[in-house]
Amino acid sequence: MTATAQILERDGPEAATTNAIAARAGVSIGSLYQYFSGREAIIAALAQRHVEQMRAVLSRSLAELIALPIEAAIPRLMAALVDCHRVNPTLDHVLHQVMPEDASVLDEFEDFAATIAAAAIRSHPGLAIADPELAGSTLTLAVGGVLRTTLRRWPARISDPALEQALVDLVLGFLARAGEGSKAARAQAPGHAAALLDEGPGGGQAAALKLGEGAG
Amino acid sequence: MTATAQILERDGPEAATTNAIAARAGVSIGSLYQYFSGREAIIAALAQRHVEQMRAVLSRSLAELIALPIEAAIPRLMAALVDCHRVNPTLDHVLHQVMPEDASVLDEFEDFAATIAAAAIRSHPGLAIADPELAGSTLTLAVGGVLRTTLRRWPARISDPALEQALVDLVLGFLARAGEGSKAARAQAPGHAAALLDEGPGGGQAAALKLGEGAG
Amino acid sequence: MTATAQILERDGPEAATTNAIAARAGVSIGSLYQYFSGREAIIAALAQRHVEQMRAVLSRSLAELIALPIEAAIPRLMAALVDCHRVNPTLDHVLHQVMPEDASVLDEFEDFAATIAAAAIRSHPGLAIADPELAGSTLTLAVGGVLRTTLRRWPARISDPALEQALVDLVLGFLARAGEGSKAARAQAPGHAAALLDEGPGGGQAAALKLGEGAG
Amino acid sequence: MTATAQILERDGPEAATTNAIAARAGVSIGSLYQYFSGREAIIAALAQRHVEQMRAVLSRSLAELIALPIEAAIPRLMAALVDCHRVNPTLDHVLHQVMPEDASVLDEFEDFAATIAAAAIRSHPGLAIADPELAGSTLTLAVGGVLRTTLRRWPARISDPALEQALVDLVLGFLARAGEGSKAARAQAPGHAAALLDEGPGGGQAAALKLGEGAG
DNA sequence: GATGAATGAGATTTCATTCAT
DNA sequence: CATGAATGAAATCTCATTCAT
Known part of the structure; x- marks a missing residue:
């Protein structure tokens, strides 16, 4: 399994054949099949372990x-999320490529994080x-992306x-911004941030999104 | 190529064998190899086309x-990005699975979007x-994620x-928030949003991660 | 061995792996190899037992x-043969599939039956x-078939x-019929059964393969 | 397919691996799978051909x-059946070992022969x-056995x-005998054959099935 | 150019058998 | 003796690619 991770990281999904895994693990191909029901199971187990590690770091x-x-918590939370994803970024990416899109264990981590985030938000009416x-x-999803x-x-980086x-x-x-949005109709009375954004140095039309032009 | 897309969408990467592609395209496998140097090239070309389509929609x-x-532009930009990704979400996802991680054409779209975003931001000092x-x-990356x-x-959804x-x-x-951050050191003088979030009425327990205790 | 029989009956020859046999027998695979020299030996022993059971029933x-x-004996003998084959028809068939064609223990039963039949016939000059x-x-062989x-x-049935x-x-x-054949040359003087079958009333068309046109 | 037959005949079912078949047929393993969907299909096709050959000979x-x-027809029919089974007896036997017991093509021949036999019998009331x-x-089944x-x-032999x-x-x-049996109750009036059988040289008890004794 | 039969390396998986504990 | 983890030869099947027609 660690063998599988190594191969996936170093050589990509195609290289992670059952024979290669067994060879790197230093066991016979037969032994592999005594512990796992097949190639898919090996990768699924690896993904499970990976998710658990990420979850552990976050927890x-x-x-x-x-x-x-909160102002201090969020930065540290972001740092924690960075750490999470540093557990094994290459493996994380390869697993996202390799896992079947439905019922992926990897989604568990996102679900976990999203649930926590929702709970935190709800606890602050x-x-x-x-x-x-x-x-x-x-x-x-944004931070994860x-x-x-x-x-x-x-x-x-x-x-x-x-x-x-x-x-x-x-x-x-x-x-x-999302909080403001609930309180006041944005269209009628622009919120703080909106107000801040609206006036650039160049007057009304300067506020437009002028693509490609340098700073006015 | 459209054939490849159809197979990838409907039946996943495993089903996109060169024979299957040729069959659905209604050409012989031999002809396929006259237009493309191999399977990888077919998929790369497909990815290229996909990215171009997305880019076209966004442009x-x-x-x-x-x-x-800007307050009106951003919502419409978001709608545009949603439209972009609606071009062919299934294909988009499968391509992300299938493409080798290095030198992926798919990254071009993100680079394009990031460049535009950076330009727009710079144009609003x-x-x-x-x-x-x-x-x-x-x-x-956040929106894309x-x-x-x-x-x-x-x-x-x-x-x-x-x-x-x-x-x-x-x-x-x-x-x-990022703009504020550039103007004033957040630690010294919390900006609007920070002010909104920062101090709860309750002193001690305000130190807790209770996001909602902000100023009513 | 009974385990082997059960697996062969229920799930066919393919399922009768040494591991499956050991598992059902409730012993370790290692122990299996202390009692038998290998898979073939297990099946051979099972066949031996099966043949002995059939022989016992017949005896x-x-x-x-x-x-x-004799007219009373033959019907009861046939009933006995039916009983023989009812000992374990499924196993009987699977063993006939599985055993190597040469030196099959299963032939012993047929040899046994043939010997008895020959002896009985000889005892009735x-x-x-x-x-x-x-x-x-x-x-x-006819009855067995x-x-x-x-x-x-x-x-x-x-x-x-x-x-x-x-x-x-x-x-x-x-x-x-075979008895008649020994006494008189069939061609010259047709025996009882032959007489029954031989000449139809209709002359010419009597030459056709119409088995039923015999003497009413 | 002829290759398969040769291997099955010479070396038995275990030797008929897809690689061996391809090798003896002088084609690559890949080609084998362009003509047949798998090992089972090859053997099924072979069995089909075998049955057709037997059926052709019989027809x-x-x-x-x-x-x-009829008295002349039956001997020649028996000769024909012998010829049938001489088409490829070894293959016939191996196929009977190898084919799955249900829905075997091989049964078609027996069904064919049985149908013909039944028709012939019925046509002779x-x-x-x-x-x-x-x-x-x-x-x-008797003759086949x-x-x-x-x-x-x-x-x-x-x-x-x-x-x-x-x-x-x-x-x-x-x-x-079966014809007689329908006409007269065997128990009351023994038929010709029965009468013939009943009196041995040694009187009443001599008619018993004395097993193991030599001819009285 | 177009075709598609042929190729064969290589992937997954099974299972009889061994042997250290 | 019993155990059962380990073994690895071998079987089936796939599929990207080639090349004679």
Whole structure:
């Protein structure tokens, strides 16, 4: 199983044949089939273990977060999520490629994170988030998307504090904005953030999304 | 190629054998190898076409967005991104599974979107985003992550206006928050959103991770 | 061994792996190899036991038959043979599939039956059978063929009294006819049965293969 | 397929692996799977061909038999059946071992022969056979049993005219006896054959089936 | 150019048998 | 003796690719 992980990481899914796995594990192919019912089962077990590891890392961090104020908690939560995905990013990506799309164990982690996020949001009615489930899910998927793609394409960047800050801004910004949105009709009275955004240096039309032009 | 797409969508990557592709395309396997150098090339070409389609859909929408103020532009941009990913979500997902992780054509779309996002951000100095590239990339990956996972796991939800609103909140919230962050050190003078979130009325227990205890 | 029989009966030859046999027998695979030299030996022993059981059933019936006149004995002998094959028809058939064609223990039963039949025939010189060995063998194989195929294809039919009667007719008819044949040259003076069958009333068309046109 | 037959004949069922078949046929394993869906299909096709060959041989002989009187027809029919089974006795036996017991193509031949036999019997009402189907089936299975076992165990004996005569006696004897049986209650008035059998040289008790004693 | 039969390396899986404990 | 984990030869089948027609 660790053998499987190594092969998947180093050489990709195609290389993870039962023979290769057995060889790297240092056992005979026959032994492999005494412990696993087949290739799929091996990978499923590996995915399960991977998800459990990620969940463990996240859970450990959650314990420390409970006692923090939100502005301090979110940054550390983001750091925790980064750590989660650092458990084994390559494997994580390959598993996402390899697992059948339905009933994937990997989704468990996202579900877990989304559930926690929703619960946290719901426990703070002051945030005035109308649909905590949607908010939790959105934030989870958004952060997950950033982290997984970053790890796949620019692994070094994962340690960049600016990235972590961006994630914090993503989450806190969303919570602020989504909360406002519930309180006041955006169309009628633009909220704080909206107000901030509306006036650029260049007047009304300067506020438009001018693609391709440099800073006005 | 359309044949390949159909098979990938309907029956998954395993079913897309060269023979199956040739059969559905109504050509002989021999002819296939006159147009493509091999199986990988077929899929790569398909991915290329897929990315171009998505890019085309996005570009078309961008044209309409240029003249809009940002608060109006972002919602329509999000709608455009949703449309992009609706071009062929199943194929999109299967291609992400099938393509080798390095040098994937699929990344081109994300790069394209990130570049546009960065340009747009830079064109609004009023947003006061310190690192437009990072911001553009973050937003792109975040929105992409939400959309792709949603399409894979709960395809029907993609039409939910609440999801689109959540994406808008994600982007505008991030821009507001990230912009603030550049102007003032958050630790010293919490910005609007931070103020909203920061201090609960209850002192001690305000230190807890109770997101909702913010200012009513 | 009983375990082997059960598996062979229930699930066929393919299911009778050494591991399955050991499992059902409630012993370890290692122990199996202390009692038997290998898979073949297990099946051979099972076949041996099976043949002995059939032989025992037949022998028991033979004892009662000794004192009977032949016309009464043959029906009861046929009933006995039916009983023999009812010992375990499924196993019987599977063993015939599984055993190597050479040196099959299963042939012992047929040899046994043929020997007895030949002896019985020889002990009745009045039957006037020229070659008792051939006659015994022929009858044994004929009856065996009927019984085994019937059991394999239409197991329920084995209890049909009409089948038993047919077997009796087969044997007694053969004995009558084969006996006649030894006494008189059939071509010159047709025997009883021949007379019955020979000339139809109709001359010319009597030459056709119309079995029923015999003497009314 | 001829390759398969050769291997089955020479080396038995275990040797007929797909690789061995392909090798002997002089084609690659891949080609084998372009013509047959798998090992089972190859053997099934072989069995089909074998049955057709046997059926053809029998049919050819039947044409000549139609014009003969029954006493002449039966011997030639038996010769024809012998020829049938001489088509490829070893293969015939191996196929009977190898084919799955249900829905075996091999049964088609027996069904064919049994149907013909039943039809012939029914077309001769003078034979007074109460159940032509049973009689046809019984005779077919009986003769088949004799022939197949003889071919398997004592192949040379198949050319012995005495064996053929024994088969003729089996059939004609059965027909005579089964016909009588329908006309007169055997118990009340023993038929011709029975009468013949009853009196041995040694009086009443001499008629008993004295097993193991030599000829009185 | 088009065709598609042929190829064969290689993948997955089974199972009789062994042997250290 | 009993055990059962380990073994690995061998079987079936797939599929990307080639090449003679």
